[in-house]
Amino acid sequence: MRFRAKIVDLGCLNHFTRVSNTISKLAKTCTLRLSPDKLYFILSDKVANGGVSMWCELAQPSLSSSSRIVTHDIPVGVIPRKLWTDFREPTVPDFDVSIYLPVLKTMKSVVERMKNISNHVVIEANLKGEMNLKIETDLVCITTHFKDLGNPSWASEDASQDRDSENMAEARIDIKKLLQFLAGQQVNPTKALCNIVHNRIVHFILLHEDVSLQYFIPALS
Structure with missing residues (x-):
């Protein structure tokens, strides 16, 4: 079966292309x-089994009769209705720390060297706008520090009253999966955030106008 889509504005086409190119870097197939x-x-690999998960939303533009129409056929497989509940937006566990990310190109450069x-790589952050990327081997320990990143307003509102703002929440994750996420970005987000559930999961959020992308990387034991 083939899926035929019509995009009625060239600006929207370029925007859609950037989003789809980003998705293609993160997954070979998606829903x-x-x-x-x-x-x-949607990419719904089971995080509990070590797989990453992704949820990306893209607003559809209103139709314009004066716009050009671009048509492209893509082979697809249709998901039976009885399985639709398997592709709902992932639930986010209560996170210990939420922090704004540094410039993604800078972060990507650091991770590439690591x-x-x-x-x-261990990613850790606290409620004082500080984040560290660490690698540890038998021979070397390397840490890159980022300061003054800022925390979203909900971070301080939802933080436990007995949590010290300087205490780090951390998760040890697959460095290739992190680099894959950073290397594939073409949406130029206006906001990029990271939520950490201590020793369980790292949840990234990218926001840009009418696009939002969530990416989940499970922690390693």
Whole structure:
């Protein structure tokens, strides 16, 4: 079966292309869910089994009779209705720390260098706008510090009253999965956030106008 889509504005086409190129860097295949006002790109690997998970929303533009129409056929497989509940928006566990990310290109450059030394990276952050990327081997320990990143307003509101703002929440994750996420970004987010559930999961959120992308990387034991 083939899926035929029509994009009625060249600006929207370029925007859609950037989003789809980002998705293609994160997954070989994904689920596309359609609604009257949004497109959803879904990757639902089981985080509990070590797989990453992704949820991306893209608002559909209003139609314009004066716009050009671009048509492209894509082979697809249709998901039976009885399985639709398997492709709902992932629930986010109560996180210990939420923090704004540094410039993604800078973060990507750091992680690329670290990848040559270790297969894993520890990402840690606190409620004072501080984040560290660490790798540890038998021979070397390397840490990159980021300061004054800021924490979203809900971070201080939802934080436990007995949690010290300087205490770090951390998760040890697959460095290749982190680099894959950073290397694939073409949406140029206006906001990029990271939520950490201590020793359980790292949850990234990218926001740009009518696009939001969530990416979940499970912690390693």
